[in-house]
């Protein structure tokens with residue numbers, strides 16, 4: 001394993017304590033969004049198709065929604081993890097198939113400057129998704145995390161993927177090292193992908209410090 005690490009991190013439910021997108025739909029959306037979400041999880045709907053179906057039912061104006069984003073909490077140990085990574089000069093990227101509207105707001109509140117890639121929520125007659133990627137190779141995702149990870153990864157670095165959900169399984173298959181919880185941990189087990197379980201970011205800092213120390217002493 002190369003010494004230097006490059007991190008690719010999911011946002012919803014990984015950095016944020018709750019899945020902000022799901023919570024937003026629970027709070028302001030129609031009641032059948034979970035059924036569409038299940039179809040998305042199975043791969044029967046793309047992110048764009050799923051979002052078009054559920055966002056039409058979103059009953060909240062832009063100002064109220066922005067204010068609502070301000071109550072989102074993050075895993076507080078993420079802050080220490082970021083300090084540690086910066087100290088080690090390990091680059092970090094946030095890859096989300098959610099929305100930059102809340103990611104930028106939440107990161108800003110904590111004074112975090114981390115590059116992020118996500119879709120965008122636009123309000124015209126109603127809410128609409130603007131997908132980040134529109135390439136033909138991956139038609140499933142609004143943000144294809146695998147494609148992004150592959151294009152951002154410096155070959156001198158070891159890729160570390162951290163996530164919790166369905167949109168994380170594809171990049172997890174390609175990453176050198178995986179930290180997984182919840183649905184992603186289950187999907188990794190089902191597909192025989194090696195991963196380190198984690199609960200919060202302090203587990204990751206501890207595990208990586210241990211691995212790096214073993215390398216240094218061995």
Ligand SMILES: [Mg+2]
Nearest residue numbers: 010012013165
């Ligand atoms: Mg997630």
Ligand SMILES: [Zn+2]
Nearest residue numbers: 138141144145
């Ligand atoms: Zn993809």
